[in-house]
Amino acid sequence: MFSTYLNALFPVVFCAALGLGLALRTTLLDAPALSKLVTLVGLPSLILSALLGMQTPIWAVSDTLFAIVSVLVLSAVLGAVGLKLAGLEVRGYLSMLVNPNTGNLGIPLVFALLGQDALIHAVVISTVVQISHFTLGVWLLSGQFSAKAIFSNASIIALIAGIVWVVTGWHTPEAVSNTVDLLAGMTIPVMLLLLGKSLSTIDLRELGRLGTIVGLSAGRVLLGLGSALAVVAVLPLEPVVAKTLLIQATMPVAVISYILASHYHGPKDDIAAVILVSMPLSLIVVFGVLQVFPMLG
Structure with missing residues (x-):
């Protein structure tokens, strides 16, 4: 099991490390439009590709x-209660605890561990978490709610369009599906390279508040895992959905949490440090879950 996990994890870690190295030594990843390319073209194409090629019934997505x-x-x-008990500000830290990195790290890891069948569930989960970032996250940090940010999101538009297409049973021309698959193919590698780039911008000196940082890191991973285990225990989910949910929910703090905190004057330095600490912790916990729970084997 350990060698299998490492074999699946190696491409993910290598691509992220490559992105980190490129960001530190070159300007290849400096173009601001690169992340927009993934957001506006790559991820929507990945969602459409997964939906149009899915082998499971469409209602499996509704379960997800x-x-x-x-x-x-x-x-x-649970996160709000925990933050109150710890004496930390709910406004600044709750979204970070609730919303994992299901995009840059979660989707590639699920694909590596579970294969093509799990990809649709991974991108659906990631899209919902994106919505949470722009609802719960923005509302907490800014005190305002933006419906425009939700309904103008390319991933959400692609998800709705793909579901409508599948439900209606329309035939997808081969030329269209090949084009979507080609565009989707760039997404996971570029997402991992950008994840590495984002890590290069984090100031390691912020790890000075080690107790708080470790506590928040453990809180993000264990809160997500515990909540997912509770949901899996209650809902009659298909095994592939349950596996994807548990892995995605256990992911570390999302880089977008740092971006939003920077924009809305939240605790960005703490969040940056938690990203670094929660990432290896998350990967260790995912391996433990794979070992302990037979349903994930």
Whole structure:
């Protein structure tokens, strides 16, 4: 099992490390439009490719939607209570605890561990978490709610369009599916390279508040895992959905949490440090989950 996990994890870690190295030594990843390319073209194409090529019934996606929303709601309630007990500001830290890195890290890791069949569930979960970032996250940090940010999101538009296409049973021309697959193929590698680039911008000196940083890091990973385990225990999910949900929910703090905190004057330095600490912790916990729970074997 350990060698299997390492074989699946190696491409993910290598690509992220390559992105880190490129960011430190070159300007190849400096173009601001690169992340927009992934957001506006790559990820929507990945969603459409997964939906149009899915072998499972469309209602399996509705199960995934309900499951991840349940995880986020449960995490928000427990996280708010935990932050209050710890004496930390709910406004600044709750979104970070609730919303994992299901995009840059979660999607590639699920694909590496579980294969093509799990990809649709991974991108659906990631899209819901994106919505959470721009609802719960923006609302907490800014005190305002933006519906425009949700309905203008390319991933959400692609998800809705793909579901409508599949439900109606329209035939997808081969030329269209080949084009979507080609565009989708760039997404996972570029996402990992950008993840590495984002890590290069984090100031390691912020690890000075080690106790708080470690506590928040453990809180993010264990809160997500615990909430997902509770949902999996209650809902009759297909094995591939349950596996994807558990892995995605256990992911570390998302880089977008740092970006939003920087924009809205939140605790960005703490969040940057938690990203670094929670990432290896998350990968260790995912391996433990794979070992302990037979349903994931």
